[in-house]
Amino acid sequence: DVKVTQSSRYLVKRTGEKVFLECVQDMDHENMFWYRQDPGLGLRLIYFSYDVKMKEKGDIPEGYSVSREKKERFSLILESASTNQTSMYLCASRKYTGTGGTDTQYFGPGTRLTVL
Amino acid sequence: AQKITQTQPGMFVQEKEAVTLDCTYDTSDPSYGLFWYKQPSSGEMIFLIYQGSYDQQNATEGRYSLNFQKARKSANLVISASQLGDSAMYFCAMRDFQGAQKLVFGQGTRLTINP
Numbered sequence: 001d002v003k004v005t006q007s008s009r010y011l012v013k014r015t016g017e018k019v020f021l022e023c024v025q026d027m028d029h030e031n032m033f034w035y036r037q038d039p040g041l042g043l044r045l046i047y048f049s050y051d052v053k054m055k056e057k058g059d060i061p062e063g064y065s066v067s068r069e070k071k072e073r074f075s076l077i078l079e080s081a082s083t084n085q086t087s088m089y090l091c092a093s094r095k096y097t098g099t100g101g102t103d104t105q106y107f108g109p110g111t112r113l114t115v116l
Numbered sequence: 117a118q119k120i121t122q123t124q125p126g127m128f129v130q131e132k133e134a135v136t137l138d139c140t141y142d143t144s145d146p147s148y149g150l151f152w153y154k155q156p157s158s159g160e161m162i163f164l165i166y167q168g169s170y171d172q173q174n175a176t177e178g179r180y181s182l183n184f185q186k187a188r189k190s191a192n193l194v195i196s197a198s199q200l201g202d203s204a205m206y207f208c209a210m211r212d213f214q215g216a217q218k219l220v221f222g223q224g225t226r227l228t229i230n231p
Contacts, residue, residue, distance in 0.1 A: 042221045
């Protein structure tokens with residue numbers, strides 16, 4: 001079974017703090033994603049990574065950065081947390097076995113971040 | 117751009133009944149993938165079922181089936197013999213073949229199963 005884990009289920013931080021959200025997958029997947037989920041706005045892509053040290057901006061990258069030093073780990077960094085970054089953060093890992101095969105994103109349990 | 121529409125904000129169903137959750141999509145790409153996810157109150161997004169645009173048959177996974185009508189651009193999820201544990205938010209999603217291969221999600225349907 002695919003397993004995606006996130007470092008915290010709940011996190012409370014203060015405005016201006018630097019925040020690290022960690023995501024780990026154990027299936028040697030190349031593609032990993034960070035989304036945030038907000039009521040009424042659905043899930044929106046923040047950043048994604050094709051492979052180690054490769055990253056691309058998603059739809060809402062402002063205020064965030066990412067790091068992928070090892071294949072299994074994809075970190076989301078809030079350089080200076082703000083109250084509008086209070087949200088549910090979901091990490092996903094993509095299993096792809098080629099054309100006509102499996103192509104599915106598996107999600108971690110999510111981190112509910114509150115910025116005070 | 118791809119778009120997913122789920123027109124049912126909430127649904128209430130009696131236990132053991134079948135339920136259909138609606139999903140329509142819009143894309144100009146001839147090759148795409150459609151997904152359904154379940155999100156219980158705990159927050160985790162659980163993959164349920166996948167349908168590729170070139171798949172000839174409707175996808176099935178246990179009690180879940182996807183009613184894929186390509187000409188109508190609809191991908192409804194059918195849950196047979198509903199259970200109390202099926203109460204959750206359900207999201208329809210489409211894979212974006214451009215760039216990131218990200219998923220584009222609908223707004224979701226909150227399903228409540230009544231005993």
